[in-house]
Amino acid sequence: MEAKKNFGGLDLFRVVAACLVVAIHTSPLETISPEGDFFVTRIVARVAVPFFFMVTGQFVLSDYFRKDGKNTASLWRYLRKAALLYGIAVLLYLPLGIYAGHYKEMTFGTVLRMLLVDGTFYHLWYFPGLILGILLLMALRRFCSVKMTGVIVSLLYLLGLLGDSYWGLASQIPGVSAAYQWCFQVLFGYTRNGLFFAPLFLWMGAVAYREDDRTKMAPSYQKITGDMAGLVISLFSMTIEGFLLRYLEWQRHDSMYLALPLCAFFLYQILLKVTWEIPPLYRTAATWMYLLHPGVIVVVRGLPFGKEILKNSLLFYGIVLLISGGGAWLAAFFIQRFFGHGYKRKKRKSRQGDLFPKARAWIEVDKAALRQNVKALSSLLPENCQLMPAVKADAYGHGAVLVAKELNRMGMDAFCVACVAEGVSLRKHGVQGEILVLGYTHPKEFPLLHRYCLTQTVVDYDYALLLNQYGKRVCVHVGIDTGMRRLGERSDHEERLMEICHLKNLNIRGAFTHLCADDTNEPKDVEFTQKQVNEFYRIVKKWEEEGFSCPKVHLMASYGVLNYPHLAGDYARVGIALYGLHSAREDYDGSGIRLTPVLSLKARVASVRELGSGEAAGYGLAFVAKRPMRIAALTIGYGDGLPRALSCGGGSVLIRGKRARILGRICMDQTLVDVTEIPEAAAGDIAVLIGISGDEEITAYELAEAGGTITNEIVSRLGQRLWRVGVGGR
Numbered sequence: 001m002e003a004k005k006n007f008g009g010l011d012l013f014r015v016v017a018a019c020l021v022v023a024i025h026t027s028p029l030e031t032i033s034p035e036g037d038f039f040v041t042r043i044v045a046r047v048a049v050p051f052f053f054m055v056t057g058q059f060v061l062s063d064y065f066r067k068d069g070k071n072t073a074s075l076w077r078y079l080r081k082a083a084l085l086y087g088i089a090v091l092l093y094l095p096l097g098i099y100a101g102h103y104k105e106m107t108f109g110t111v112l113r114m115l116l117v118d119g120t121f122y123h124l125w126y127f128p129g130l131i132l133g134i135l136l137l138m139a140l141r142r143f144c145s146v147k148m149t150g151v152i153v154s155l156l157y158l159l160g161l162l163g164d165s166y167w168g169l170a171s172q173i174p175g176v177s178a179a180y181q182w183c184f185q186v187l188f189g190y191t192r193n194g195l196f197f198a199p200l201f202l203w204m205g206a207v208a209y210r211e212d213d214r215t216k217m218a219p220s221y222q223k224i225t226g227d228m229a230g231l232v233i234s235l236f237s238m239t240i241e242g243f244l245l246r247y248l249e250w251q252r253h254d255s256m257y258l259a260l261p262l263c264a265f266f267l268y269q270i271l272l273k274v275t276w277e278i279p280p281l282y283r284t285a286a287t288w289m290y291l292l293h294p295g296v297i298v299v300v301r302g303l304p305f306g307k308e309i310l311k312n313s314l315l316f317y318g319i320v321l322l323i324s325g326g327g328a329w330l331a332a333f334f335i336q337r338f339f340g341h342g343y344k345r346k347k348r349k350s351r352q353g354d355l356f357p358k359a360r361a362w363i364e365v366d367k368a369a370l371r372q373n374v375k376a377l378s379s380l381l382p383e384n385c386q387l388m389p390a391v392k393a394d395a396y397g398h399g400a401v402l403v404a405k406e407l408n409r410m411g412m413d414a415f416c417v418a419c420v421a422e423g424v425s426l427r428k429h430g431v432q433g434e435i436l437v438l439g440y441t442h443p444k445e446f447p448l449l450h451r452y453c454l455t456q457t458v459v460d461y462d463y464a465l466l467l468n469q470y471g472k473r474v475c476v477h478v479g480i481d482t483g484m485r486r487l488g489e490r491s492d493h494e495e496r497l498m499e500i501c502h503l504k505n506l507n508i509r510g511a512f513t514h515l516c517a518d519d520t521n522e523p524k525d526v527e528f529t530q531k532q533v534n535e536f537y538r539i540v541k542k543w544e545e546e547g548f549s550c551p552k553v554h555l556m557a558s559y560g561v562l563n564y565p566h567l568a569g570d571y572a573r574v575g576i577a578l579y580g581l582h583s584a585r586e587d588y589d590g591s592g593i594r595l596t597p598v599l600s601l602k603a604r605v606a607s608v609r610e611l612g613s614g615e616a617a618g619y620g621l622a623f624v625a626k627r628p629m630r631i632a633a634l635t636i637g638y639g640d641g642l643p644r645a646l647s648c649g650g651g652s653v654l655i656r657g658k659r660a661r662i663l664g665r666i667c668m669d670q671t672l673v674d675v676t677e678i679p680e681a682a683a684g685d686i687a688v689l690i691g692i693s694g695d696e697e698i699t700a701y702e703l704a705e706a707g708g709t710i711t712n713e714i715v716s717r718l719g720q721r722l723w724r725v726g727v728g729g730r
């Protein structure tokens, strides 16, 4: 598994933001400098709550925004959790609220308003704000695009501003003033709520970070400097704005500024790039600090020497911070202990029972062999022709992510896959470079091409029109059918091909054809291949005459490179040869290079037992012992992709460097072999099904021949249940 993206910067700032919120409610500099205190608590600290909303937006809403799947379930779960926490907080603060006289002369309407909008204690507006904000965004996103939703929440924010820091402006306009005042009396106490304030920041968080940005997120100090400059400038603007509004006495409340979304944006961008490891404990603690500190404030004020403390606002802040921080840490600690989502617990657990990749049946991918094949194949190619490895079908069973990442490390930056899902998976695991989808993509999946920067093959003329109709510009390579009659527009349909290159929404990055008779040296095949090549270049030339010069062209696959390397092009789409195999042993290869098989297939001996003369074994009792024998059961079967055609002596395996014949019918998860001649064979031994053991080797050819197929099928059918492990190499 890949390491998950680390959001340490966000985790760290949660704690900082909680301290800032405590500052807002304690005014640490009040007794020292009122202006200074205004600057710290009414301006700087105002980024704290927007930050919390943005984090929630990112982790809770971003999937829903992209409609990546059925994510409403997790959204509702989150909302339930938030409501529960709010419920606990309401109960927790009930006595304090009563004591402070908050709940006098309540009507049903005011109770409702307090619970659903304003919060039952001054800091608790946050929870109804969060819930209402999320619900609003869910509703908006259902009917509008992400951008439109952004426009609407921005407008709401502007309306909110007029009821908050810019109240002085709104109150001068008679009708507007009356409308706001009615709202303040009936609907909500402040516009800093789930309708006007939270949605914008939740939206900003939801669009702040894309999973597939991860590869581009490598530390880019230039970018950080830009964000830093942005933060400094926007904070400066907000300072001027804040003091100006204060001077004008326009502020009814001081939570919302014009420059605040900008500050929050730049701050967030910086934090996204910080990757320190912060234990999750602090994340939980930050929430509890937010919850607890108003209670602590009341308690500290009420202490016998509370009045003395209040005389020094900084001391007061320090004490409140210390007590609520300590309390929050304890709360987080106990939650971690007893509800078990903790860091340490998980870690300890995993140490006790890690899955072991080589426990049952697995594939070893020899990186050194892969490197050798890359070198050997590259040596055949002209200088400006690059390898574009085919990593479709899980890299011919080798493990697409494992192989593509290794190839990335070797400097390769173009790949081809069979379908969108394969491309998405590579991107999600951080594979870089161009990824060409060779096959058909359903229009419903067009957005994925765009989102994951995948290049689509134009499979024919009608498909080109379909792609062109999709609203966004899509990167494509045009397939040209020069004789295989599978995919690509027929090369004899010149007009259509000319039309394709003029379609507005196709970003044509390349064109290719596929040779289908390049694996022999028989004259008729050589002639056919030459015809294919001529047809291909004829079209490329025609395009050029029309004023379209195709950026990249390619036509060779493995056998093209081995037998026709002079055909060149910009890419060579090598598959099977890269994995060190020919499709069949007897295939013609005029290259003279040596290919090294990359894949080994291994399993374990599960159990060894005696079989008496005349006794039968396995399904259908298909094997009958003619003499006393020892047989072993192996932990691999046709469910792992082992061809069932190897049953009943059709194949063998290697144990301790010796051959053991397969007995009876191969089962789904097990296979029986004859170890009579290998007396030292024991449970736990490694059995090699493809690969080397001692001086013996079993090749993929052997399996292919026994199964009446080609090596391509043997390796690409190896199952998902097998672990893929990289071995050898640097």
Ligand SMILES: *Cc1c(COP(=O)(O)O)cnc(C)c1O
Binding pocket: 390, 392, 438, 514, 556, 557, 558, 559, 573, 574, 575, 576, 577
């Ligand atoms: C699979 C495939 C390749 C790679 O073929 P190999 O013979 O394995 O090298 C190249 N191009 C296309 C279009 C393919 O489908």
